[in-house]
Amino acid sequence: MKLQGVELRRITMPLVAPFRTSFGTEHERDVLLLRAVTDGAEGWGECVAMAEPLYSSEYADAAADVLRRFLLPALSRHQESARRPGGPGGIAASDVGHALAPIKGHRMSKAALEMAVLDAELRTLGRSFAGELGAVVDRVPSGVSVGIHDTIPALLDAVDGYLSDGYQRIKLKIEPGWDVEPVRAVRERFGDGVLLQVDANTAYTLGDARHLARLDPFDLLLIEQPLEEEDVLGHAELARRIQTPVCLDESIVSAQTAAAAITLGACSIINIKPGRVGGYLEARRIHDLAVAHGVAVWCGGMLETGLGRAANAALAALPGFTLPGDISGSDRFYRTDITEPFVLDDGHIAVPAGPGLGVAPLPDLLDKFTTSTEWVSVG
Ligand code: SMG
Ligand code: MG
Numbered sequence: 001m002k003l004q005g006v007e008l009r010r011i012t013m014p015l016v017a018p019f020r021t022s023f024g025t026e027h028e029r030d031v032l033l034l035r036a037v038t039d040g041a042e043g044w045g046e047c048v049a050m051a052e053p054l055y056s057s058e059y060a061d062a063a064a065d066v067l068r069r070f071l072l073p074a075l076s077r078h079q080e081s082a083r084r085p086g087g088p089g090g091i092a093a094s095d096v097g098h099a100l101a102p103i104k105g106h107r108m109s110k111a112a113l114e115m116a117v118l119d120a121e122l123r124t125l126g127r128s129f130a131g132e133l134g135a136v137v138d139r140v141p142s143g144v145s146v147g148i149h150d151t152i153p154a155l156l157d158a159v160d161g162y163l164s165d166g167y168q169r170i171k172l173k174i175e176p177g178w179d180v181e182p183v184r185a186v187r188e189r190f191g192d193g194v195l196l197q198v199d200a201n202t203a204y205t206l207g208d209a210r211h212l213a214r215l216d217p218f219d220l221l222l223i224e225q226p227l228e229e230e231d232v233l234g235h236a237e238l239a240r241r242i243q244t245p246v247c248l249d250e251s252i253v254s255a256q257t258a259a260a261a262i263t264l265g266a267c268s269i270i271n272i273k274p275g276r277v278g279g280y281l282e283a284r285r286i287h288d289l290a291v292a293h294g295v296a297v298w299c300g301g302m303l304e305t306g307l308g309r310a311a312n313a314a315l316a317a318l319p320g321f322t323l324p325g326d327i328s329g330s331d332r333f334y335r336t337d338i339t340e341p342f343v344l345d346d347g348h349i350a351v352p353a354g355p356g357l358g359v360a361p362l363p364d365l366l367d368k369f370t371t372s373t374e375w376v377s378v379g
Contacts, residue, residue: 001090001121003079005377006072006113007035008064011369013305015333020148022175022203023054029303029333032060033361034067036116043120044357046311047112048275048302055201055302056108056229056250056276063109068376070103071113076379093118097281107253107278114279115311123356128314130351130358133284135317139348143169143324144332145199145301148178152185159186166347169195169221169324175203180214187218195324199224202250206234209241221323222247222269232257235266245269249300253277255285262293269323273300274315275308283315291320301326306339309349310357313342317351338365 011031019026034045049058078099079091091099096114103110122132130138144167149155159170172182179198186196197220204212204226212226222245227234229250239246247269252258254277261267270290274283290297299316302308309327316325327349330341339359342349352358 001092001124002039003075003091003117003120003378004037004039005375006037006067006116008067008374008376009033009035009366009370010060010064010372011305011338011366012371013334013338013369015303016331016335018147019303019333021173022148022201024052026050026303030060031305032063032112033305033307034112034116036120038120038124040124041120041356043116043118043123044307044360045112045114045116045119046304046308047108048273048304048308049108050302058106058108063106063112064374066103066106066109067113068374071100071106071109072376072378074103075099075113080379091117093121094281097279108275111275111277111279114281115274118280119356126355128353128355128358129280129311130314130317130353133280133314133318135314135351136319137317137351138353139345139350140313140316140321140327141168141324142327142329142344142347142349143167143171143195143298144328145171145326146173148173148175152182155182156185156189159190163190163194165329166344167328168347169197171197171199171224171326174198174200176208179211183215183218183220192219195221197221197224197247199249200226202226202228206231206237209238212238212244213242216243220244224271225249225251232261232264232266235261236264239265239268247271249273250276252286255282255289258286258289262290262295268295270295270297271300272297272315273302274311275302276300280311280315284318287318287320296320296322298323299325299327301328303333305334306330306337306342306359307357307361309342310339310352310359313349313351336365338362338369
């Protein structure tokens with residue numbers, strides 16, 4: 001396959017309601033999309049970096065910069081060498097990670113580029129993301145992430161609405177001052193049958209271990225990323241001091257860091273986000289590693305548009321994804337999505353079966369949300 005160039009497109013999508021976490025409040029989603037143009041089909045990539053470097057060090061403007069200045073030129077050079085006499089002749093999605101490896105970090109940007117090339121390749125071949133990744137089911141249970149609210153009654157109303165929608169699992173965002181009481185209130189109101197977990201986005205320290213142990217009686221599925229991203233040993237110590245299983249999100253940026261965290265006892269569950277780990281192919285490697293170690297995984301979310309949501313649903317259909325993911329209906333965050341919306345059906349999201357992502361942006365909607373476009377030629 002010959003890659004001719006990539007369009008970098010920025011869109012801004014308003015959220016149906018502000019989404020508050022321990023690191024900030026989102027009112028809109030500023031997304032960098034990639035459209036890879038090849039001699040076969042076009043492919044779409046979605047970069048999950050947020051507008052500001054608060055979830056991780058990456059952010060959307062930096063992603064666009066590193067793509068145009070370093071990643072796309074590196075892929076262009078790789079393609080040139082492949083096309084020399086005796087070379088394989090073009091570019092394959094499975095080459096992208098290797099071609100970009102000399103550039104350190106920037107995994108969300110690399111993931112978006114690999115996703116766009118993979119989508120183009122699979123559309124050309126008439127194969128789906130789900131088939132390519134190894135999906136074993138055609139729908140996945142849908143969990144919802146519930147932001148920090150101003151009051152407990154407001155939180156209970158929100159959870160009530162999501163349970164009525166059919167969501168299979170509730171995740172509460174927590175921070176110091178908003179943890180034990182909201183969890184207690186949700187358990188008291190909705191009972192022990194609800195699958196319930198919490199996500200701190202690094203808001204605590206090991207010194208909070210005794211406080212976090214107060215969550216033990218509530219039979220949570222897991223506590224996600226209580227401590228700093230780099231504090232893997234701290235998570236291992238915390239896991240010994242609390243009964244709630246520790247799940248890592250921000251700390252897991254590759255199969256290698258996943259292997260280390262598992263070996264050190266820092267987590268018994270992993271949230272796999274393809275963007276955070278450099279792409280869907282690395283995400284699958286982490287899945288395989290976790291299955292081999294008996295560690296459960298689930299698919300995280302980054303407020304994706306229908307494009308990223310489609311690919312996440314495909315990934316979550318792999319056999320080791322034994323817990324519901326943050327793969328909600330499009331209307332959890334957006335009144336209007338840029339693709340046909342994902343709609344909850346009996347608490348599940350259908351895994352797209354068509355070629356590539358199986359969905360594509362609807363041109364009028366895409367244009368409506370677009371704030372800028374830029375064309376970058378690839379050699
Ligand atoms: O897409 O459903 C979603 C969002 C799920 O809570 C979610 N994501 O740490 O897991 C996480 C957060 C990161 C984004 S918060 C703005
Ligand atoms: Mg998280």
